[in-house]
Amino acid sequence: MKTLVFFKQNNNVIEIARKISEEVKTASFNPCSDCAEFVPEMEIRSFENGVHFIEYVEERISPDLMLFSDETIIRESAAFFAGKRKLGLISHSNNVYIKDGKIIGVVPGWENLSAEVYSLTKPVLLLLNSNTKIPFSVENTETVKIGPSRLKFKKDTAFDKNPLETAKVVIGIGRGVKKSLIPQIKKIAEKINAEIGCTRPVADSGILPLNKVIGDSGVDIRPKVYIALGISGAIQHTSGVNAQYVIAVNSDKNAPIFAISTLPILGKVEEIIPELEKWIKNIL
Amino acid sequence: MKIIVTIKVIPERIKFNKETKRIDRDGVKMIINPTDLIAAEEANKFRNPDDELIGISMGPPSTAEILNSLFKYGFDRVYLLSDIAFAGSDTLATAYILSAGIKKLVPDFDIIFQGDYSVDGATGQIPGELAAFLNIPFLTHVKSVNKKEIIRKTEDKLEYFEYQTPILLSVSDDANYGISPNLFYLKNAESKKTEIVDSKSLNSDISQCGLAGSKTSVLSVIQNEVKISKSLIEENGAEEIAKLLKKVGVI
Numbered sequence: 001m002k003t004l005v006f007f008k009q010n011n012n013v014i015e016i017a018r019k020i021s022e023e024v025k026t027a028s029f030n031p032c033s034d035c036a037e038f039v040p041e042m043e044i045r046s047f048e049n050g051v052h053f054i055e056y057v058e059e060r061i062s063p064d065l066m067l068f069s070d071e072t073i074i075r076e077s078a079a080f081f082a083g084k085r086k087l088g089l090i091s092h093s094n095n096v097y098i099k100d101g102k103i104i105g106v107v108p109g110w111e112n113l114s115a116e117v118y119s120l121t122k123p124v125l126l127l128l129n130s131n132t133k134i135p136f137s138v139e140n141t142e143t144v145k146i147g148p149s150r151l152k153f154k155k156d157t158a159f160d161k162n163p164l165e166t167a168k169v170v171i172g173i174g175r176g177v178k179k180s181l182i183p184q185i186k187k188i189a190e191k192i193n194a195e196i197g198c199t200r201p202v203a204d205s206g207i208l209p210l211n212k213v214i215g216d217s218g219v220d221i222r223p224k225v226y227i228a229l230g231i232s233g234a235i236q237h238t239s240g241v242n243a244q245y246v247i248a249v250n251s252d253k254n255a256p257i258f259a260i261s262t263l264p265i266l267g268k269v270e271e272i273i274p275e276l277e278k279w280i281k282n283i284l
Numbered sequence: 285m286k287i288i289v290t291i292k293v294i295p296e297r298i299k300f301n302k303e304t305k306r307i308d309r310d311g312v313k314m315i316i317n318p319t320d321l322i323a324a325e326e327a328n329k330f331r332n333p334d335d336e337l338i339g340i341s342m343g344p345p346s347t348a349e350i351l352n353s354l355f356k357y358g359f360d361r362v363y364l365l366s367d368i369a370f371a372g373s374d375t376l377a378t379a380y381i382l383s384a385g386i387k388k389l390v391p392d393f394d395i396i397f398q399g400d401y402s403v404d405g406a407t408g409q410i411p412g413e414l415a416a417f418l419n420i421p422f423l424t425h426v427k428s429v430n431k432k433e434i435i436r437k438t439e440d441k442l443e444y445f446e447y448q449t450p451i452l453l454s455v456s457d458d459a460n461y462g463i464s465p466n467l468f469y470l471k472n473a474e475s476k477k478t479e480i481v482d483s484k485s486l487n488s489d490i491s492q493c494g495l496a497g498s499k500t501s502v503l504s505v506i507q508n509e510v511k512i513s514k515s516l517i518e519e520n521g522a523e524e525i526a527k528l529l530k531k532v533g534v535i
Contacts (some may be wrong), residue, residue, distance in 0.1 A: 021509065045443060047422065049466055066347070072438040079412020081377055086492075088499030091375070104503060110300045110307075116503040150421040152446040156432065159442045169534050190535050204318060204403060211458045217408075225534055227525070235508060236406075242528055245532060246394050247525055249407070256510040263528050265521035273487035277521030283526060284534050 004061050004123075006054065006078070007069035008044075010130035018096055019066050024215045025056045026138065029073055034137040040146050050077025051084065056144050063123050065103055067096070069130040077097035078127060088119035090126040092216065094239060100220070108216075108235040112256055123128065129239060131220060162211060162219050167195035169244070170223040172214055176230020176250060178271050179207055184273055191280055197221065199237045215240035230269045233257025285335040285450075287393040289324045290382060290414075291362075292317040293347035295405040302505050307404055314350050319399030321462035324357055327397040328463055330429055331340040336360045338393075340376060340385055341478075342370060348478040355473035356465040362476075363389055367483035368469065369493045382410070383417035384488040385481065394449040399454055400424055411431035411454035422452035427459050463530040 003011050003021035008029040017024045028036035029044040038057045044050045054077055054254045058066065068078040070092050082089035093105035094114075102118040105126045109115050119125065164170060171185060179203040189196050197214040198207070214221055215237040226243035233248070233256035241260070248261040251268050265272065324339075329381040331337055338410045339362040341347065347364060354362050365385045373381060386393060396418075401408040408424070415422035423445060425437045434445045437456055483493060491497060517524055529535045 004452050013313060046445075047415075072425055075408065076412050078420070080416045080422070081411045082376065082409070083413035083416025086376065086499065088376060089409055089413075090500055091409055099503065106506075108508070109505070110298045110471070112508045113300055113302070114506050114508055116506060117500055118503050119500050121499045145343040150448065151423065154444040154446055156443045158440070159437065194534075201401075207438045209458075215404060217457070225529065225532060245528065247528060249521060249525075251470065253511070253516060254510070256508065258514070258516060261514065263524060264512070264516045265524065266516040266518050267521045270522045272288070276525055279522050279526035280529070280535055283530055 001065065002061065002063045003065040003067055004057065004063035005067045005069075006074055007130065008071045008074055008179055009133060010069045010187070011015070011136050012132045012134050012175070013067050013069045013128050014136060015134060016096060016128060017065075020096060022066065026060050026061065027053070028138075029053070031143070034139075034141055036142065037138050038142050040144050042146060044073055045153040046082050046151040047073070047076040048151060049146045050074070050148045051081050054078070054081050057241065058123070065124045065126065068125070068126050068127045070131070075127060081273055082125055087121045087123070087125055089225060090119060090124070092127050092129055093117070094129045094235065096126060096128060102138060102169060105221045108239075110234070112232075114235070122210060130230075138254050142193030164195050164197050164212070164214065164219045165219065166222050167223050168225070169194035169225045170197070170214070170221050172197050172228045172231050172237075172241075173202055173208065175201050175228060176232070177202075181270055181273055184277065188273070188277055188280060191239040191284065192220050194227070198229055199234070228257050228261075229273075231257050233260065276277075285331070286338060286390055286392060287331055287335055288386060288390055288393050288396045288397045289320065289327050290339040290396065290410075291320045291324075291339050291351065292399075293341060293343050293350050294402060296297055300505070312344050314347060316350060316353070317399060317402045317404070318462060319401060319403060319455075319457050321529060322457055322460055323397040323399045324354075325463035326429065326453075326458045328358060329375050329460075330395070334405070337392055339363070340365065340382060340389070342373075342385070345357045345480055348415065348480055351477070351478040354449075356470055357463045358466050358469040360531045361404055362478040364375065364478050364480045365486065366480050367493070369490050372495035372498065374500045376413055376499050377405050377493055378494045379410050379417055380492045380497055381488060383415050386418065389481065390502035396450075396452040398454040400454045407452055412423045415452045418450070418452070420450045420452055422454070424454040425456045426453045426458050428478035429453060433517065436469070438452045514527040
């Protein structure tokens with residue numbers, strides 16, 4: 001099987017491609033000289049340039065599988081390419097494998113379930129969650145000329161990062177936390193210099209703003225300590241958590257969050273929090 | 285100007301049916317997808333008083349009543365594309381049906397606003413696929429748009445673009461807090477109704493709709509494996525937390 005991989009920064013999709021494919025070809029949206037076998041002559045900012053680039057490389061390689069790293073410009077270009085060619089596109093999978101002779105993308109769903117999704121068209125297009133860079137270089141790189149775009153990129157600026165992204169300590173709030181407890185949790189957060197984040201359902205219900213969501217369609221965090229309160233640990237949430245220590249408080253002994261916890265505590269958040277406040281006060 | 289906002293009606297609580305491999309919608313309260321309301325607010329900020337704001341949705345006829353609430357926010361027209369032939373659509377088929385609706389009902393549109401993703405499906409593929417069917421430029425993760433430029437957020441930058449209409453924009457979920465009912469529009473809201481449009485009146489190609497038009501399929505639904513190898517701490521939890529925080533230098 002021949003796999004063609006597209007990425008901008010997060011090239012760990014190459015590793016995943018190699019697990020299921022004998023032949024892997026690489027293409028980057030960045031014009032770096034040795035990071036991929038195909039690169040554009042300039043950085044791709046508009047979907048239209050991205051689609052031209054994808055079309056050119058796809059024609060050169062004729063892949064069975066096109067694996068796209070789930071980054072903004074890559075995702076945009078892949079979606080337009082799929083629409084233009086009327087090809088199936090398997091969305092934000094967190095794993096890919098072969099089963100019953102089909103290329104399967106594992107798409108996380110709800111209630112700790114995942115769907116095994118396959119495409120009815122060829123080549124198979126699959127967007128894969130990706131968040132890391134691996135050391136990788138190639139010997140020969142072809143620079144691809146880029147056509148015109150109807151969107152004119154003017155400039156870019158850095159933006160203030162969400163404080164959750166750089167916090168050393170994060171307290172995560174899940175549906176298992178009563179709303180009335182939040183002021184007390186905020187007090188603790190202030191004392192231990194922690195940022196507060198939450199799961200998507202908590203933000204959707206208006207308890208905390210959307211920019212506090214950790215995980216898929218939210219922020220990826222890399223703190224030293226993550227304190228997960230009343231969070232069951234759905235994959236959509238934990239995919240965005242990369243912490244050295246995970247402290248989890250949950251009253252459900254089967255909560256998936258315990259599988260990734262350094263300190264798994266079975267208990268009610270409303271009972272632990274007042275106690276914790278006292279302990280912290282004593283130590284400080 | 286003619287401004288379109290695409291709207292999805294979704295269940296308030298998501299219940300997955302393992303047998304049908306789809307989200308169960310029976311007996312569940314239905315709401316307007318919250319990220320679509322964020323897109324609607326961006327559209328409302330963008331519009332001039334004489335611009336026309338048009339809502340387009342796809343779904344069963346029962347959602348028409350929920351869509352009627354859009355008139356409170358200042359929508360001038362709302363269409364619900366509804367046909368048994370549309371059932372079971374994946375993102376590609378949905379994008380095709382929306383494009384057929386837009387071409388038929390608002391062919392002279394200037395700008396389309398969408399949510400970046402829907403809270404129930406969260407694939408985020410519709411903006412790109414719909415733009416492809418309409419062959420117009422598009423941008424996702426849009427933070428703001430004015431008559432001159434679009435600002436959008438990528439993983440690490442804010443990007444500024446010049447643009448021409450027609451264009452499709454999907455709005456970032458942190459762009460604003462979502463539209464609120466407007467007193468000015470409330471007085472006429474009651475008299476307006478969502479118009480239901482079927483496949484025949486759209487002249488849509490049935491082979492591109494619903495299950496027939498879908499290019500992805502679900503092989504099976506699997507339970508995510510959870511292996512809890514550590515024994516759980518059942519007593520003195522708070523003390524254990526405090527100890528660990530002290531050990532790692534947090535307190």
